[in-house]
Amino acid sequence: MVLITGASKGIGLKVVEKYLASGETVVATDREIENLNKYSDSHRIHWLKMDVTNRTEVKRVIDKVESEIGEINIFVNVAGIFKSCPVEDTTIEEWTKIFEVNTTGVFNVTQAVSDRMKSRKKGSIIVVSSNASKYPRVGMGAYAASKAATSMYTKCLALELSEYGIRCNIVSPGSTNTDMQKQLWNGSKIVPKSILNGDLKTYRLGIPLHKIAEPEDIAEVIFFLASDKAGHITMEEVTVDGGATMGV
Template sequence: MDKKIVLITGAGKGIGKATVKKFLKEGFIVIATDKVWENKIENNFVYCYEMDVTDRNSIKYVVNKIEKEIGSIDVLVNAAGIFETLSVGQTSVVQWENIFSVNSTGVFNVTQIITDKMQKRKKGSVVIVSSNASKFPRKYMAAYAASKAAASMYIKCLALELSEYNIRCNIVSPGSTNTDMQRKLWNGAEIVPKAVLEGDLKNYRLGIPLRKIAEPNEIADAIYFLASDAAGHITMEELTVDGGATMGV
């Protein structure tokens, strides 16, 4: 086939699912992976696999099967992630390790295994979904923010190592986005709480200058741009998509 192939983790919902739709629209064959599938995506150019980013054997099985039966992976998008709001004092070692196992070690596992194959071909593009919380302290988000910060710096180091192989690695860091993960913070509200849009001084949090949260497709557009040939001279970069919430830092 003359179509390029993208593998997307966390593809079952939210930003990952929107990214599947974006790459499909752009003519890619999409390998959509998630730990558990509730509703598989029905499309002739989408292949859905169960894959656990914390299990290296699971990743190797899926990647080898794809490369043998479908074709070489041109683009990797790591959108898999988990989120919990916990004070540092409330955070157990198990919870800390669980968050890091997906958000940081999971990124390491998937990128290491797939870029090993990309190096042999001397081409490829990697984009991970981090968070604007990786750059600004947040109350009750220490484990999540730290895990995303670790993943972001890891990807920049990986990009430096892989530059000689013509492999680009970049980061998209969303702010508040209309996903299940975000709505968990709304305490049952059906609309975006005022504190999200206007800020919360009690918790040292600024509002969103654009006065709206992102839609998943807006994050997917940013992911596609960095993955595409239009960003062919961009690597080691972080594109923050948060409506100005972190003031351009």
């Protein structure tokens, strides 16, 4: 059985669809789960409301899943928030919120899920980070820092869980066709040239493949890394950004 956070849209929703198509039972969680009736006719999906920043709620949901639905064999953490803001203009409230969701939220759920996996000595955990964790970016001090922290946390978690046969890997997307990405487009429906070609003013690298990713591209990598086909891969970070970070 697969547990997914941040499942109601974007990459998370494509991960849900990928696993449903493969025949898996899916527990899809998000802070808001309304307006998802298109999936309600499937007996293999369970939508549960869960705020990853609320440790009490996380524990309650994980307990409910394990006791009423089934064992969590795969956990995919997609939940995350984004805000672009210069460091000097970032409020402590904004900084704290970004880290609460992007870093502490990952800690909360992986701790609860891995505790169950350890007793069974099996499981696969995938954490969605960002290629922003690799390079400094103008206007992304809080976001990039939260993702860098999350990536390193996941590698440390992978090391500690390896003796239990549990694999932990990271998928780091670059620019992807999601609502989060479109926050940077100033209302445009067309991908700005500054994203595809780079922007010297902001020290932004371009994308060698000259296109942004679709959510399906990220979901495919997640699906592979979580599967038995990647059974000897752990502690790795796979960057899916069309070459924007030059393979670093």
